[in-house]
Structures are given as structure tokens and as C-alpha cells.
Amino acid sequence: MISVVVLTYNEVANLRRCLASVAWCDDVVVVDSGSVDGTQALAQSLNARVMHRPFDNFAAQRNFALDEGALRHEWVLHIDADEECSAELRAEIESIVATGGSAQPAWRVPSRLMLLGQWLRRSGMYPGYQVRFGRRDKLRFVMVGHGQRETLPAEELGTCEGHLVHHNFSKGISEWLTKHARYARDEARGEAEVRQRGRWADVWRARDAVERRRSLKALSTRMPARPLLRFIYVYVVRRGFLDGRAGLRYALLMSVYQWAIDLNGLEIAQAQPEARRLQTPDQAKS
Numbered sequence: 001m002i003s004v005v006v007l008t009y010n011e012v013a014n015l016r017r018c019l020a021s022v023a024w025c026d027d028v029v030v031v032d033s034g035s036v037d038g039t040q041a042l043a044q045s046l047n048a049r050v051m052h053r054p055f056d057n058f059a060a061q062r063n064f065a066l067d068e069g070a071l072r073h074e075w076v077l078h079i080d081a082d083e084e085c086s087a088e089l090r091a092e093i094e095s096i097v098a099t100g101g102s103a104q105p106a107w108r109v110p111s112r113l114m115l116l117g118q119w120l121r122r123s124g125m126y127p128g129y130q131v132r133f134g135r136r137d138k139l140r141f142v143m144v145g146h147g148q149r150e151t152l153p154a155e156e157l158g159t160c161e162g163h164l165v166h167h168n169f170s171k172g173i174s175e176w177l178t179k180h181a182r183y184a185r186d187e188a189r190g191e192a193e194v195r196q197r198g199r200w201a202d203v204w205r206a207r208d209a210v211e212r213r214r215s216l217k218a219l220s221t222r223m224p225a226r227p228l229l230r231f232i233y234v235y236v237v238r239r240g241f242l243d244g245r246a247g248l249r250y251a252l253l254m255s256v257y258q259w260a261i262d263l264n265g266l267e268i269a270q271a272q273p274e275a276r277r278l279q280t281p282d283q284a285k286s
Helices: 012-021 039-045 058-068 087-098 173-197 200-205 209-220 226-237 245-277 281-285
Strands: 002-008 027-032 049-052 075-080 083-085 106-109 111-115 130-135 141-144 147-150 157-159 164-166
Touching: 002 012, 002 039, 002 058, 002 087, 012 039, 012 083, 027 039, 027 058, 039 049, 049 058, 058 141, 058 147, 075 083, 075 087, 087 106, 111 245, 130 147, 173 245, 226 245
Parallel strands: 002 027, 002 075, 027 049, 106 157, 111 164
Antiparallel strands: 075 130, 083 164, 106 130, 141 147
16 A cells, blocks of 8 residues: 655664564665665565665655655655654554545655653654655655755645654764764755745745744844754743753754854855855856
8 A cells, every 4th residue: 555665874773663663564665875784684684675875865865766666556655764653644644545545645744753762742843744655656855954855835735643753862862963963064055045035924925834934944044143042942932841851952952953053054154255266267257
């Protein structure tokens, strides 16, 4: 009924749990980007098909699976190795498929972020929707910042109530910090591209909460003291303090992440005038 696409890179620590959560699927494709820890062998031992593609970005990996994966079913669930599909989500997407699908070719899926075994119900931005389920021939992705976004308009998207469980810290805080140091550079590049497009009018015209959040994010790229503001948003506005110590820890981590994004953004901004100064007259005209 449903094919599953899993993205991996050195995911032995997570893959068994992930694949166990989708063991009810008869077509699971792992797109691996060069693991050296036995991920590929583990995936094959758990009855997943393994494809190989050097990593450039998440959107390209997902699109590669859709285009080249010879997926057996019309409907596809996209999941990362540090995520697991809940029983509620399984029941919901099986119902969508069993009833002949719907007018929506793709569906947003909420995610529950975990830290040290605790669900960050408030500070983790739940439900934090991403489009992860859709028709194989309709759903495609593009890169935005360090992540991916669907290419379909909002009116063609449904919203699931069942959730993914995201074990974002499963490899430890040090690995999370290392990974987000890379993400910060990608986010800074993405913000440089959208900064001039952020307008309050887009917030008022937003057709749903997802579009409104994206418009507010574009506006936020112009704000000062963003690490402090992000801490306040996560811990106070989102009531992360109700998540206890885990909420405080996560708010501090997100403040550090924002600081890294801003430093990368400053570096990019300083490099642009220097690049223009070094251009030849012909390059400057082009």
C-alpha cells in the first residue's frame, strides 16, 4: 500500500528503531550517502533495499528516491533514520490510502521532538509540520536553508494528526552541536536570499499557519539580538518552561544555534562587498 524512503548516513545507532516502526510496509528504500559504520548491511538485514547517492542536500536525496527508486506503491512516506513512525500515523495514512486517497496529493506530518527521553511538547515547536507523505508522482522537494520544502501550493496539502517521533539527540549533544554548526551556514545562506522578501503583508495574507510561520521567519531575519529573542520565544512565548529542565536546555541550545547562524550571516555579508571589489569590469556588468 505504502512505500517508505529513509535517508541515512552512519545510522546504526538509530536505524533498527526506525525500520521497526515501518515494518508493516513491504517496500522500504534506504538512500545511503556513504556510511562506514555498517548502516547499509544492517538495512539489508532488516529487509530494506539500499540505494547509494553522495549527499548534497536533503531535497535531492528524497527526489532521487522518488525518481530512481523503482518504488512499488503510489503513496510514499518519507522518514529520517532518527525518526520513527507512530502507530497513530500508521493508522491515519493507511486510512487515507485505503479510502482511495483524497483531493490532496501530499500531507503535512507533525513531529514530536525528544531530548534525553522527554518529549519537548512546548519548547520543541510541536506540531512543527513537514510534508512527508504524498503521491509518488506529485510530491517533490526543494532546499530551503538546511532542510527541504515541498513544491506544491498550500491548498493541495492535507494535515495529518498522527505524528513522527524525532530522536534528534540520539547520538549525543556533541554530535548535535557539530551537525548544527553545518546547518548554521546553510541557514545563513538561505536567510540572505529571503531577507529582502520579508514583508508584513505576507503575514496577513497567509492562508494557513505554515505559510504564516514562513513569512514571520523571513521577517525575523532583520531583527537584532536574535539569540536572546530566540531563547525568549522558545522558553517564554512557547512556554518551554513547562517542559522543565529539558525545556531550559533546549532553549539554550537554540540560542547558541541562532548565534552561529548570525555569525555566519555576518561573515557572508562581509564577503559580498569584497567579492564585488575583486570582480573584473566585465564580470561586474554581467
